[in-house]
Amino acid sequence: MEKRETTLIAQDTLQFEELVTAQHSATVSDTRLREDGFAMTDIEKIHIIAGHFREIMSTLGLDLTEDSLKGTPDRVARMYVKEIFSGLSPLNKPEISLSDNRYQYKQMLVEKNIALCSCCEHHFLPIMGKVHVAYISSGNVITSSNLQQIIQYYARRPQVQGRLTIQIADKLKSVLNTEDVAVVIDAVNLCASLRGFNDRNNTTFTTEYGGAFLSAERKREFLSYIA
Numbered sequence: 087m088e089k090r091e092t093t094l095i096a097q098d099t100l101q102f103e104e105l106v107t108a109q110h111s112a113t114v115s116d117t118r119l120r121e122d123g124f125a126m127t128d129i130e131k132i133h134i135i136a137g138h139f140r141e142i143m144s145t146l147g148l149d150l151t152e153d154s155l156k157g158t159p160d161r162v163a164r165m166y167v168k169e170i171f172s173g174l175s176p177l178n179k180p181e182i183s184l185s186d187n188r189y190q191y192k193q194m195l196v197e198k199n200i201a202l203c204s205c206c207e208h209h210f211l212p213i214m215g216k217v218h219v220a221y222i223s224s225g226n227v228i229t230s231s232n233l234q235q236i237i238q239y240y241a242r243r244p245q246v247q248g249r250l251t252i253q254i255a256d257k258l259k260s261v262l263n264t265e266d267v268a269v270v271i272d273a274v275n276l277c278a279s280l281r282g283f284n285d286r287n288n289t290t291f292t293t294e295y296g297g298a299f300l301s302a303e304r305k306r307e308f309l310s311y312i313a
């Protein structure tokens with residue numbers, strides 16, 4: 087088994103309990119999908135989801151003949167399938183083109199403060215924050231736009247923050263052909279804020295370190311760049 091180190095730090099009890107569950111399920115880092123998950127077309131999915139969402143709204147007591155509400159089921163369904171959960175479909179996997187590390191740069195490369203917007207799979211509410219990435223090139227470097235595409239692909243699914251961190255790191259390891267990858271996510275889980283247990287500034291910090299980043303010195307160096 088490859089060596090890895092994952093950390094989850096939550097700052098309140100509610101989130102901690104959720105993260106323990108998350109950490110448990112994060113031992114399988116793939117998003118679990120049904121075998122027939124992609125048998126339907128996007129249009130069929132949108133149609134079915136819109137119908138169910140209409141039921142939810144109606145059950146809550148909302149009057150769906152009201153102008154501002156009547157388009158909501160369809161809008162939500164489209165947003166789920168085409169936008170915020172589009173990373174579930176293997177068809178949307180980004181094409182990655184690497185550039186040659188022609189200067190043979192062998193030190194740490196850091197990309198920090200990459201905007202993150204994902205969705206918590208326990209409450210279907212936003213996880214918003216920043217991703218920081220570091221790696222030591224074994225011959226290739228990745229462009230910022232490709233890095234952002236990888237992050238988006240995994241973020242656009244129902245997620246738990248710990249698993250998202252691991253999925254991004256694993257993808258980078260395979261694309262860059264090195265274990266020397268570190269990923270940190272610093273984010274606000276809005277399910278905690280909105281449900282009134284938390285103040286808005288409460289953030290959750292998740293990390294995934296591989297290869298050279300397992301050494302305390304490398305880790306410290308990386309953390310000092312993103313501090």
Ligand SMILES: [Zn+2]
Pocket residue numbers: 206207208209210211275277278
């Ligand atoms: Zn949640």
